[in-house]
Amino acid sequence: MLTIDGSHGEGGGQILRSALTLSALLGRPIRVENIRVRRQKPGLRPQHLTAARAVAQICDAELEGDALDSRALTFIPRRPPRAGRYHFCVTDAAVGGSAGAVSLILQAVLLPLALAEDDSTIVLEGGTHVAWSPPVHYLQHVYLPALARLGLRASIDLERWGWYPRGGGVVTCHIESADRPLSPLHLTERGGLRRITGISATSRLPAHIGRRQRDRTVKLLRSRGFVPEIEIVDAPSPGPGTCVFLLAEFKGGAVAGFTGYGRLRKPAEKVAEEAARAFLAYQRRDGAVDRYLADQLILPLALAGGESRFTTGKVTEHLRTNAWLAEQFLPLRVEIGEDRSVRVRPCDDKERRVAQ
Numbered sequence: 001m002l003t004i005d006g007s008h009g010e011g012g013g014q015i016l017r018s019a020l021t022l023s024a025l026l027g028r029p030i031r032v033e034n035i036r037v038r039r040q041k042p043g044l045r046p047q048h049l050t051a052a053r054a055v056a057q058i059c060d061a062e063l064e065g066d067a068l069d070s071r072a073l074t075f076i077p078r079r080p081p082r083a084g085r086y087h088f089c090v091t092d093a094a095v096g097g098s099a100g101a102v103s104l105i106l107q108a109v110l111l112p113l114a115l116a117e118d119d120s121t122i123v124l125e126g127g128t129h130v131a132w133s134p135p136v137h138y139l140q141h142v143y144l145p146a147l148a149r150l151g152l153r154a155s156i157d158l159e160r161w162g163w164y165p166r167g168g169g170v171v172t173c174h175i176e177s178a179d180r181p182l183s184p185l186h187l188t189e190r191g192g193l194r195r196i197t198g199i200s201a202t203s204r205l206p207a208h209i210g211r212r213q214r215d216r217t218v219k220l221l222r223s224r225g226f227v228p229e230i231e232i233v234d235a236p237s238p239g240p241g242t243c244v245f246l247l248a249e250f251k252g253g254a255v256a257g258f259t260g261y262g263r264l265r266k267p268a269e270k271v272a273e274e275a276a277r278a279f280l281a282y283q284r285r286d287g288a289v290d291r292y293l294a295d296q297l298i299l300p301l302a303l304a305g306g307e308s309r310f311t312t313g314k315v316t317e318h319l320r321t322n323a324w325l326a327e328q329f330l331p332l333r334v335e336i337g338e339d340r341s342v343r344v345r346p347c348d349d350k351e352r353r354v355a356q
Contacts, residue, residue, distance in 0.1 A: 001028075001029040001030060001031055001074075001076075002023075002028055002029070002030045002031075002328065002329070003030070003031045003032075003033065004019050004030060004031070004032045004033070004325070004328065005033060005034055006032045006033055006034045006035040006036065006037070006071075007034040007037050007038060008321065008324060008325075009317055009320055009321030009324055010316075010317040010318050010320075010321040011034075011036065011037070011038050011039075011321075012036055012039065012318075013035075013036060013045070013047070013048045013051075013104065014295070014318055014321060014322060015032065015035075015321060015325055016032050016035055016036075016044075016048055016051070016052070016073065017048070017051050017104060017107060017108040018298075018299055018322055018325050018326075019032055019075075019325060019329075020051060020052060020055040020075060020108055021055065021107075021108055021109075021111050021112060021299060022299065022325075022326070022329045022330075023055075023061075023075050023077055023329075024055050024058065024059045024061070024077050024081050024112040025081065025111060025112050025115060025303070026329060026330075027059075027077050027080065028077075028329065029074070029075065029076040029077070030074070030075050031072065031073070031074045031075075032072065032073050032075075033071070033072045034071060034072075035048070035070065035071045035072065035073065036048075036071070037071060041069075042069070042071060043068070043069035043070050043071045044066070044067065044068055044069060044070045044071075044073070045068070045098075045100065046068065046090050046091075046093035046094040046098035046100040046126075047090050047093075047098070047100030047101055047104050047105065047126070047127075047133075048104075049066060049067070049068060049070075049093045050088055050089070050090045050092075050093045050100060050105055050126075051104060051105050051108040051109075052066050052073060052075065053066060053088075053093075054086070054088045054105055054108060054109050055075075055108050055109055055112065056075065056077075057086065058081045058082055058084075058086065058109060058112055058113060058116075059077040059078065059079055059080065059081045059082070059112065060077070060078045060079045060082075061075050061076055061077045061078060062074075062075075062076040062078065063075060063076075068093070068094065080116070081112035081113060081115065081116045082116060083113060083116040083117060083118035083119060083120045083177060084118075084120055085120070085121045085122075086109075086120065086121070086122045086123070087122070087123045087124075087125075088102075088105055088109075088122065088123075088124050088125070089124075089125040089126065090102065090105065090124075090125065090126030090127070090167065091125055091126060091167055091168070098126065098127075098167055099126060099127035099130050099162060099163065099164040099165050099166060099167035099168075100126050100127055100130075100167070101126065101127045101128075101130050101132075101133035101134075102124035102125065102126045102127060102128055102136070102162070102169060102171055103128075103133050103134045103135065103136060103138070103139055104133050104134075105124055105126070106122065106124060106139065106156075106171075106173055107134075107143075107296065109122065110147075110152075110154065110173075110175060111152075111299060111300060111303065113175045114152045114153075114154065114175050114176070114177065114178050115177075115178055115303070116177055117177060118177050119174070119175060119176050119177050120174075120175045120177075121172065121173070121174050121175070122172070122173045122175070123170065123171070123172050123173075124170070124171050124172075124173065125162075125167075125168070125169065125170050126162055126167050126168075126169060127162045127163065127164060127167045127169060128158060128160075128161050128162040128163075128169035128170075128171060129161060129162070129163060129169070129201075129241065129243050129259075129261070130162070130163065130164045130167075130261070131164065131261050134257075134292060134296075135243065135245060135259050136156060136158050136169075136171055137158075137199070137245045137247075137257070137259075138245070138257040138259065138292070139156055140155075140156050140158070141247050141255065141257060142247070142255050142256065142257040142290070142292075142293055143293065143296060144156065145255055146185075146255070146289075146293055146296075146297065147300060149183070149185060149187075149253075150182045150183050150184075150185060150300055150301070150304055151178055151180060151181075151182050151183050152176075152178055152182060152300065153175075153176040153178075154173060154174060154175040154176065155173070155174050156171055156172070156173045157171065157172045157173075157174075158171050159171060159172060160236055160237060160238070161201070161203055161235040161236060161237040161241065162237060162238075162239075163203060163237060163239050163240065163241025163242075164241070164263075165239075166238055166239030167239075168237065168238035168239060169237065181304065181305050182300055182301075182303055182304035182305070183304055183305070183306075184301065184304045184305065184306040184307055184308040184344075185297065185301060185304070185308040185309070185310060186308065186309050186310070187252075187253065187254060187288045187289060187309075187310045187311075188288055188309055188310060188311045188341065189252045189254075189288060189311075190250040190252045190254035190286075190287070190288040191250045191251035191252025191253070191254065192250065192251045192252075193226070193248060193249075193250055193251075193283070194249045194250055194251050195229070195248075195249055196221065196226055196227075196228045196229070196246060196247065196248045196249075196279070197228065197229045197230070197231075197246070197247050197249075198217065198228060198229070198230045198231070198244060198245055198246040198247060198275070199230065199231050199232075199233045199243075199244070199245050200213035200214040200217065200230055200231070200232050200233065200242075200243075200244050200272070201232075201233040201234075201235045201242065201243050201244075201245070202233075202234065202235065202240075202241070202242045202262075203234075203235045203236070203237035203239065203240055203241050203242070204237065204239065204240040204241075205240050205241075205242060207234075209242060209262075209268045210232045210233070210234070210242070210268075211232065212268035212269060212272075213242065213244050213268045213269075213271050213272045214230045214232055214244075214272075215272075216268070216269040216272035216273065216276075217230055217244055217246070217272040217275065217276050218230055220272065220273060220276045220277075221276055221279070221280075224280060228246070230244075241261075241262065242261070242262030242268070242271060243259060243260060243261050243262060243271065243275075244259065244260045244271050244272050244274070244275040244276075245257065245258070245259050245275065246258045246259075246275050246276065246278075246279050248279055248282070248283070250288075252288065254288040254289065256279075256282055256289075256290035256293070257290065257292070258275045258276075258278035258279045258282070258290075259274075259275055259278070260272060260273070260274030260275035260276075260278070261274070281313075282313050285313040285314070285340075286311065286313070286340075287311045287312045287313035287314070287340055288310055288311050288312070289310050289311065289312045289313075290312070290313060291312060291313055291314040291316050291319075293312075294310070294312040294314075294315075294316070294318075294319045294342065295316060295318040295319040295321070295322045296322075297310065298319070298322040298323055298326050298334060298344065299322065299326060301344040302326040302329075302330050302332055302334075302344060303330075304344075306345075306346075307343065307344065307345040307346070308343070308344045308345075309341065309342065309343050309344075310341075310342050311339070311340055311341050311342070312340050312342060313340065314340065315336055315340055319336065319342070320336065323336065323342075326344075331346060331347055331348065332344060332345060332346050332347055333345055333346075333347045
């Protein structure tokens with residue numbers, strides 16, 4: 001059994017989700033300790049608990065410590081991941097419901113199911129567009145297209161939006177079984193900007209909020225020389241919410257996404273500025289991969305054959321933490337350069353022992 005210190009590096013739920021993914025794929029039992037101990041609410045929250053139970057279901061794993069607020073979890077897979085139809089609901093993990101992010105649940109089970117022997121379909125219920133997690137639009141337009149370059153194909157249908165704090169969103173994900181090993185990635189140049197598009201989405205709010213978000217986004221980006229195409233979306237949802245999502249596509253094949261979320265008493269213009277300024281900050285730096293995709297690529301690249309290279313606009317603690325975790329499970333090295341380049345390559349046991 002591999003024991004993992006959940007307080008290492010970024011110290012959040014990412015360590016747990018990534019460890020569950022690799023444990024399921026490799027059939028290696030794990031115990032994760034010190035789960036989110038430095039967070040305001042330490043231990044397992046509804047989305048982490050749902051992720052653990054979801055991965056356990058697809059590989060018939062034995063679980064110990066799977067309870068809200070638990071700071072340690074033992075996970076023992078008893079069979080390889082099994083394809084099928086699954087339904088996971090974050091709302092069920094907490095009394096009174098939860099807007100825990102469905103995107104985080106999907107990222108925990110996606111690789112094990114993609115590398116299973118047949119196609120799978122997953123229905124997920126919870127938060128679809130909530131802070132501190134990738135919105136479903138980011139998965140659809142940035143994350144999944146990046147994985148498609150490696151040979152992993154999946155699609156997401158957004159049926160109902162879920163905002164904080166009510167949640168209630170529904171997505172259906174179709175995952176194709178990869179018929180060959182994942183391919184390495186070489187993406188070091190983004191190329192010139194091809195176009196920037198986006199949405200200004202609102203649910204159960206006055207129409208002028210969506211218009212104000214769109215108008216402020218367009219004005220701010222045009223003042224910097226860009227010509228965005230922003231669509232106003234009236235999003236079906238059981239609760240109110242709002243966001244701006246921007247998608248930047250480049251001639252070199254890079255794609256990046258940026259989000260601003262609304263909240264009570266936050267002006268619509270501030271939501272727009274949050275997304276627009278995130279794009280402008282990325283645009284000012286070199287790097288093909290945005291800061292959010294960089295850490296999300298580590299696990300699939302660790303499982304791909306050969307050596308992968310990419311560059312990113314910013315090296316985050318999430319990236320360093322996922323790199324460290326992958327090295328605990330697999331004979332590989334993740335090298336992060338001062339120029340924000342990332343190299344993922346196989347290594348022999350001797351080099352691995354020296355590095356650790």
